[in-house]
Amino acid sequence: MKHRRISWRACVLLPSPGRLSMGLFCKVSITLFAIVLTTSVAKGIDPGNLVFPNYGLNALQVFNTTSREVVQTIPVPPPYSIQGSIMLLTVLVRGSDHNIFVNVRDGSGNPAVLVLTEQGQFVAAQDATPDAGWFLQQIAFDPLDASESTVIGGVPFLPEIRAINPFTHSVTTRVSTASANFIGIATDSQGNIYAGDYNTQRIFIYHVTGVYTGVYIDVEGTAGYGTNGMAGDGEGNTYIAGDDRIAKYDSANNLVGVFTNASFNQPNSVFFNPNDGLLYVSNQGDGNVIIMTTSGSEVDVVSLGGMDAGVPGLVPTPKVQIANLQNTVQALVSAGTLQAGAGRYLLAPLNAALTELNTGQTSFAIRELRGFISRVRVLEIFWGLKPAEGQTLINAAKSLIAELRG
DSSP states (O other): OOOOOOOTEEEEEESSSOOOOOOOOOOOOOOOOOOOOOOOOOOOTTTTHHHHHHTTEEEEEEETTTEEEEEEEOOTTTTBBBBOSSOBEEEEEOOTTOOOEEEEEEESEEEEEEETTTSSSSEEESSSSSSSSSSOOOOOEEETTTTOEEEEEEEEETTEEEEEETTTTEEEEEEEOOSOOOEEEEEEOOEEEEEEEOOOTTEEEEEEEEEEEEEEOOOOSSTTTTTTTTEEESSSSSEETTEEEEEEEOTTOOOEEEOTTOOOSSSSEEEEEEETTTTEEEEEOOEEEEOOOOOOOEEEEEESSSSOOOOOOOOOHHHHHHHHHHHHHHHHTTTTSOOOHHHHOOOHHHHHHHHHHTTOHHHHHHHHHHHHHHHHHHHHHOOOOHHHHHHHOOOOOOOHHHHHHH
16 A cells, blocks of 8 residues: 655645645754753743753743744643643644644643643643543644644553543543554544554654554664654655654655764654754753754754753644645545545645745635635535634635635
């Protein structure tokens, strides 16, 4: 079966169909920056910035990729705490309101998904394992939820992949297996789930509904250490962190590179940033972030002042938000909620809107997004699109229009 392309929905979704998103779910001199941590959280977070979890500081750090410095620190409110080392820390940033999702421990020590405003105020939280389990590993936005309210994550030792909605306090099982230890999680633009199994050193690919596709990737490295965080670059390449290296695979699942670096100290996660085309590799051992090209050359090393920096969340730009909508439509088709023709009908104005944004024609992009909303309503009337799903798509488009209008 064909291996689809990976990119993190957790951090960014790419616009082209068939490319991985995430997810489970990123140029050459070494410059070590001294980071000045700020405590003011009154302002919002600018699109294009990254938000890193920081285990040592029990805080979230907003990182400007242009100046390569921390520009804002957001404390995690008690009783919640960021628990590194035993959980693959992940941040996700919702496009509509910049709400921040992060996997944490609650006051009872249970793994949970915490939602904060971009100023650090509590919004919602949900225990990910109310029945059993000690860990919630890497999380990614559910490709079937255009509102970006639901995340999926690996729960080792149960072993399952669960969908968690902190707003509705819903926890459902998406994938259940007889034996697995899921760590890295990513999704693609077709709605497939990529799950890294610590036990077998493989990446298993599941349909968005949880059905196993029969496809897996054998990962290079020492068994039990090579299937942590993963990301895709939108060109068909997949990058997998673990075992003190980054392994690179092409679209045919061939190993095409193994990146090692003197600055690596238990690299636990990797993230591809579509805005600058670089990889961000987070060390679990010292909290440093190594910035690399997709060919493995080091560009920079930055210190976040703590340890176990984890997987950052990208504050989405309007282009990324359109890509998220495109991928949601693709996922709805993959799940059978939309017919293929209906999916093409909805994708046409989204593709046009992205083209207009790429040429700086914001007003025309808004026009295309309004056309998308009209088409969703047509599908609700004539094609059987469920009103709840249609309204979620409409709300996402309206939020984007409002942002584009300023």
